[in-house]
Amino acid sequence: MNDTGWRRYAAIGFFAALLMALPAHAASVLNAEAAKAVFAEAKAVSDKDGGALWGMKLFGPIMLVDPETRTLIASEPDETLKALDGVFVGTMPKDMLPANTALDWHGKRWTMLQWPVWGDRQEQARLLAHEMFHRLQPALHLHPNDVPNPHLDTLEGRLWLQLEWRALAVALTSTGKARTDAIRDALAFRARRTVLFPGAAEHERGLELNEGVAEYTGLRVASADTASAHWIAAGKLLSSKEKTWVRSFPYVSGPAYGLLLDDLAPGWRAKLTVKSDLSVVLAAALPKGAAVDAVAHAKRYGEAELRVIETERAAANEAVRKAYRAKLVDGPILVLPNLGQHFNVSFDPREVVPLDEAGTVYPTITVSDDWGSLAVKEGALLSPDWQRITVSAPASSTERVGAGWTLTLAPGWKLVPTDKPGSLTVKKD
Structure with a gap:
């Protein structure tokens, strides 16, 4: 899954959730040996293609990140990493969200992969080639475009x-x-x-x-x-x-x-x-x-049968949309702005729910910005222009936990009321 720079957003890799088998090296904790096995497999995938598809080799700088421990292991040196047994180890920066994506970091174009890297060998090779291609996109002048439909x-x-x-x-x-x-x-x-x-x-x-x-x-x-x-x-x-x-x-x-x-x-x-x-x-x-x-x-x-199935789904989906609209549009809300340079988003693209002009609901999503970080498990609304994210309002301006979400405010930030009764936003002291 690609992004236009992780400072803007990073969508969780689609295949990471689809793959069923787990290779032996991915069952362990992320360490140097496990990382080297993934890097070697990525190199083998690239060598198999040999640059035939796009006129350049897929393989390049790769980093593996563990979202739980925030461990980062890279295939190439970086000023912030320490050499260890043939790889380069450090801690993922606070303003970086783990994702399967491509990003520019410290003057290099990287492929980022979340740990563990799921899948049997064929599925893993597919994921590696997919993400390594995203690293090449700027050089191919195929700049990414991520517009929901x-x-x-x-x-x-x-x-x-x-x-x-x-x-x-x-x-x-x-x-x-x-x-x-x-x-x-x-x-x-x-x-x-x-x-x-x-x-x-x-x-x-x-x-x-x-x-x-x-x-x-x-x-x-x-x-x-x-x-x-x-x-x-x-x-x-x-x-x-x-x-x-x-x-x-x-x-x-x-x-x-x-x-x-x-x-x-x-x-x-x-x-x-x-x-x-x-x-x-x-x-x-x-x-x-x-x-x-x-x-x-x-x-x-088989249009007739498809229409029956989709008619039933549409009715059920309308009930879901109605509930989300009541929760994230009509009721008291907490609005968190996209302040620009440090806005990061990580989400699963397979679960989104459009709410027409209001934007798109992401049932699970993680967001970070200068104001702190937000982890959501029961739905957040991202505006069409990506300028704000909305969750249901907490019980009071002192609460940092709401219905299916947890907010961690950065030092110097607080919740303040908006013009909408019961609704809040963030403000720097």
Whole structure:
């Protein structure tokens, strides 16, 4: 999972929560030997690719961080770290949040990985390649773009997304005309979705280019061969069961588009820019053909059953949204501002709940800034412009614990009332 600099935000690595098996070295405490094993595996993953995908090697400076002990072990020296048995050890700075991400630190571009690094060997290789790609993004001029897609939490948004994925799965496991027809269907379903939700095309494009391309890289490098990659990607298209795809959809669709582009448009990676849209690039690689009636073709992919399922989900989800709105918008609240340079956020992208113009709820999230740190386990609302985070108000201005959250104020800061009855914010003495 990438960020635009950990001083702005850091999203918790998606795969860290998906992986089921735990390698032997990851079961131990983070120490020099365990760290060297991960660094060696990352180097082996990079050597396997040999720079073939992006014209440069994936491997570079890596740091492992233990969120519990705040131990930091790096593969390369730094002025704040101590050399120990071939690695470099220190303590994670207070203003740094642990995450699977890429960051600039003391003049170097690093890959950061949370300890333990979960997964069997193939899954771990995929995670390593994904995160190492994020380190290369600035050099590739593919600057990250992390814009949530709240329309993908609606009935119609989810419906047409899953129809697109089903068609892409058929394309990945077919050849010739069958593959072409399935790709046309997928693109038609995608176009239908973007018509229903103006602006969706640009938002999806940006996040897919960021996380989707990284995940494609991970899958390509980790898979035994191309056929295996196709089947793995197809399986994910048909089995994704996340609570929401608002932020996590690129992990599913990105590899599919990348692998199909490998088949139909060799050299596409060298032409990729920050303005690229993977679906547009794939459409351009197809032979000319008749326009697809998305509504008519949707029936072939089980649209009727999907609609029943998504209608039931939408009703249940509306109750969740209503409860969050009452708690984080309508009722007494505690508002914590984004003061700028030292604002850090770490969250799980698979659990977000959009609240329309109010912003997005993150059921679990950790935030830090000059005013201190906030740990949330039962929902916080992040504004659309990332300028404030809101939780339910505590019982009084002297309380530092509320409904599902704990606040640690930095010295010299205190809670003060706002104009809204019962609501608070922070202020420096």
